[in-house]
Amino acid sequence: MSFYQSPKKMSAFDAKFEAQKIAFAPVSFQVARCLSQFGILTKIDGAGDEGISLIQLIQHVELSEYAIHVLLDMGLSMGIFWCKDDRYRLDKTGYFLLHDDMASKNLNFIHYVCYQGLFDLDDSLKQGKAIGLKHFGDWDTIYPGLSQLPEQTKKSWFEFDHYYSDHAFDSLLPLIFKSDPAHIIDVGGNTGKWAFACTRYNKNVNVTIMDLPGQLAVAMKNAQACLVADRVHPFETDLLDNNKPFYQGGDLYWMSQFLDCFSKQQIITILQRTVAAMKPDSELCILETYWDRQPHEAGAYCVNATSLYFTAIANGNSRMYHSKDMLKMINEAGLYVDEDIDNIGLGHTLLRCKLKPMN
Amino acid sequence: MSFYQSPKKMSAFDAKFEAQKIAFAPVSFQVARCLSQFGILTKIDGAGDEGISLIQLIQHVELSEYAIHVLLDMGLSMGIFWCKDDRYRLDKTGYFLLHDDMASKNLNFIHYVCYQGLFDLDDSLKQGKAIGLKHFGDWDTIYPGLSQLPEQTKKSWFEFDHYYSDHAFDSLLPLIFKSDPAHIIDVGGNTGKWAFACTRYNKNVNVTIMDLPGQLAVAMKNAQACLVADRVHPFETDLLDNNKPFYQGGDLYWMSQFLDCFSKQQIITILQRTVAAMKPDSELCILETYWDRQPHEAGAYCVNATSLYFTAIANGNSRMYHSKDMLKMINEAGLYVDEDIDNIGLGHTLLRCKLKPMN
Numbered sequence: 001m002s003f004y005q006s007p008k009k010m011s012a013f014d015a016k017f018e019a020q021k022i023a024f025a026p027v028s029f030q031v032a033r034c035l036s037q038f039g040i041l042t043k044i045d046g047a048g049d050e051g052i053s054l055i056q057l058i059q060h061v062e063l064s065e066y067a068i069h070v071l072l073d074m075g076l077s078m079g080i081f082w083c084k085d086d087r088y089r090l091d092k093t094g095y096f097l098l099h100d101d102m103a104s105k106n107l108n109f110i111h112y113v114c115y116q117g118l119f120d121l122d123d124s125l126k127q128g129k130a131i132g133l134k135h136f137g138d139w140d141t142i143y144p145g146l147s148q149l150p151e152q153t154k155k156s157w158f159e160f161d162h163y164y165s166d167h168a169f170d171s172l173l174p175l176i177f178k179s180d181p182a183h184i185i186d187v188g189g190n191t192g193k194w195a196f197a198c199t200r201y202n203k204n205v206n207v208t209i210m211d212l213p214g215q216l217a218v219a220m221k222n223a224q225a226c227l228v229a230d231r232v233h234p235f236e237t238d239l240l241d242n243n244k245p246f247y248q249g250g251d252l253y254w255m256s257q258f259l260d261c262f263s264k265q266q267i268i269t270i271l272q273r274t275v276a277a278m279k280p281d282s283e284l285c286i287l288e289t290y291w292d293r294q295p296h297e298a299g300a301y302c303v304n305a306t307s308l309y310f311t312a313i314a315n316g317n318s319r320m321y322h323s324k325d326m327l328k329m330i331n332e333a334g335l336y337v338d339e340d341i342d343n344i345g346l347g348h349t350l351l352r353c354k355l356k357p358m359n
Numbered sequence: 360m361s362f363y364q365s366p367k368k369m370s371a372f373d374a375k376f377e378a379q380k381i382a383f384a385p386v387s388f389q390v391a392r393c394l395s396q397f398g399i400l401t402k403i404d405g406a407g408d409e410g411i412s413l414i415q416l417i418q419h420v421e422l423s424e425y426a427i428h429v430l431l432d433m434g435l436s437m438g439i440f441w442c443k444d445d446r447y448r449l450d451k452t453g454y455f456l457l458h459d460d461m462a463s464k465n466l467n468f469i470h471y472v473c474y475q476g477l478f479d480l481d482d483s484l485k486q487g488k489a490i491g492l493k494h495f496g497d498w499d500t501i502y503p504g505l506s507q508l509p510e511q512t513k514k515s516w517f518e519f520d521h522y523y524s525d526h527a528f529d530s531l532l533p534l535i536f537k538s539d540p541a542h543i544i545d546v547g548g549n550t551g552k553w554a555f556a557c558t559r560y561n562k563n564v565n566v567t568i569m570d571l572p573g574q575l576a577v578a579m580k581n582a583q584a585c586l587v588a589d590r591v592h593p594f595e596t597d598l599l600d601n602n603k604p605f606y607q608g609g610d611l612y613w614m615s616q617f618l619d620c621f622s623k624q625q626i627i628t629i630l631q632r633t634v635a636a637m638k639p640d641s642e643l644c645i646l647e648t649y650w651d652r653q654p655h656e657a658g659a660y661c662v663n664a665t666s667l668y669f670t671a672i673a674n675g676n677s678r679m680y681h682s683k684d685m686l687k688m689i690n691e692a693g694l695y696v697d698e699d700i701d702n703i704g705l706g707h708t709l710l711r712c713k714l715k716p717m718n
Contacts (some may be wrong), residue, residue: 005442015455019456023456027477035483038484063484077659119501126426263425288539291432301437
């Protein structure tokens with residue numbers, strides 16, 4: 001990581017502008033969303049180098065002249081368009097807002113899942129609880145409520161979640177099956193996407209999904225549909241409750257985008273319980289995004305921003321960690337890192353952990 | 360205006376990052392707010408070149424280690440701090456977030472007045488109504504509800520409103536009294552700030568404030584306190600209602616940050632009624648911020664962003680205009696611009712209008 005260690009090369013003038021951009025950030029966010037939702041980005045993109053005038057846009061977009069104009073002007077200020085001789089043309093930032101599916105997944109996730117709850121970020125930080133979750137229900141964390149969220153919220157949540165994991169699967173599967181595990185324990189396996197990827201990739205492997213009952217019901221329904229219900233097994237538990245069972249003696253324990261859902265203290269406990277469940281030759285594979293392992297500042301920005309979703313909406317006490325913090329917890333729980341592979345998918349890191357030798 | 364007429368000089372890589380920044384903008388906004396609210400910016404600023412560590416911050420800020428750390432990491436990504444040898448130092452953007460009162464006024468205005476309502480920007484645009492206002496009450500526009508807004512909302516609204524006008528007053532007063540008006544009509548005079556500035560500046564002038572009853576009650580209470588109740592007069596009306604009276608025969612009609620509260624059609628009507636009320640030698644002085652008259656892009660950004668407050672929160676159909684639109688409406692109403700002065704205060708423009716000669 002080469003960034004954040006020296007002041008930005010930026011004039012005082014530009015920094016002052018940057019401060020105003022932050023102050024008006026909710027405006028720029030909603031304007032970008034509306035420009036996309038009402039098809040204005042698409043229309044301007046379609047006009048190409050020739051551009052399109054306000055009068056032409058009015059004929060094709062079902063909004064008043066006032067509404068289109070106010071969006072266009074803010075879009076100019078945001079660098080989404082440029083405009084010469086009264087004709088609007090898409091600029092590079094607008095191009096990526098329209099065509100980069102990462103931007104649109106992020107934007108929908110922030111709008112439908114996070115926007116309202118982020119208003120209560122201050123209270124969430126003070127109380128160490130996801131106060132913003134109250135906009136959806138009165139659960140303590142989002143996890144038991146996940147299957148009951150409003151349709152659009154649920155859709156945006158899963159699209160965001162899967163977008164990042166899906167990009168990692170292809171390069172991960174050969175790495176995971178290198179040690180030829182007969183039985184994989186998918187800890188916090190959610191809808192079973194990973195379990196099905198494994199059973200597709202290897203015709204003999206069995207996968208046990210450990211999760212809350214709500215998630216398991218969905219996963220097992222999916223297992224039926226994928227015709228792998230004979231090799232995908234549910235294991236009902238609450239990983240935060242030490243009195244609930246933990247699957248013993250799996251060959252490979254798998255935790256993907258999972259530990260970021262817990263506080264440091266909870267992670268150590270979960271890792272210790274995993275250690276207690278592992279056979280001497282079992283592996284624990286941890287897939288996470290660490291902000292310090294991102295090759296570019298843009299990735300670190302997205303990872304750090306995602307942390308605040310955990311603070312205000314998900315559970316109030318977890319986050320995307322710095323890899324150093326995770327390595328410390330892994331060591332403390334009685335494991336060592338046998339392999340440490342960065343740049344999987346969109347900035348994921350795979351840590352292959354084994355039991356430390358007994359003294 | 361030299362900006363917006365050509366594509367930004369920006370790599371595809373940076374534009375893609377820019378798109379992610381927009382997608383996570385509500386996060387960066389709330390993080391900046393919390394860093395300021397919890398005194399973290401101040402603490403890091405105070406540490407100067409030496410910087411301050413996370414452990415030291417924990418001793419001085421009443422938040423958990425988790426809460427402080429998650430804010431610091433996102434602050435790094437936003438360029439608010441930089442961090443070397445585990446010590447955080449304020450970067451230029453952080454400096455302006457902390458010390459530039461324009462940034463803090465804008466930020467509070469967006470949080471307390473606009474944030475929640477901006478969630479409904481799409482509906483506001485579709486319906487041409489300020490749907491976001493429902494978070495505060497069931498008024499059609501914010502104006503009749505202004506005096507009943509929650510305390511913190513009202514405070515942020517007035518601080519934002521006055522911040523921009525206050526910076527313009529000093530250079531405006533000599534311009535306005537150049538023509539030695541005996542009676543100024545302050546159209547939409549709100550709490551009376553301009554009226555009191557005039558009576559302070561000139562010991563003989565009389566000022567009549569035309570506004571809604573709620574605003575006038577506050578203004579006249581202030582007039583008593585300023586000991587100018589003998590020269591400041593209330594004139595109760597609703598400027599959107601053509602059946603309500605309009606003050607006739609004033610020497611100088613004054614509209615400051617006023618016409619941006621109305622749609623184009625409403626502005627033309629108000630200007631026509633002013634024309635009908637003017638004596639042959641009366642003046643109409645219009646003070647506004649036009650986004651195309653800002654000397655720098657940062658100003659245009661703020662002005663264009665402010666327009667969306669009108670869309671989603673204030674009335675659903677008004678905005679900060681392009682000067683060309685305003686000049687067209689002024690002409691259409693029967694006036695000509697006798698003097699056109701830019702760069703007053705923080706990017707205001709004064710248009711001194713007179714009646715066009717009769718045919």
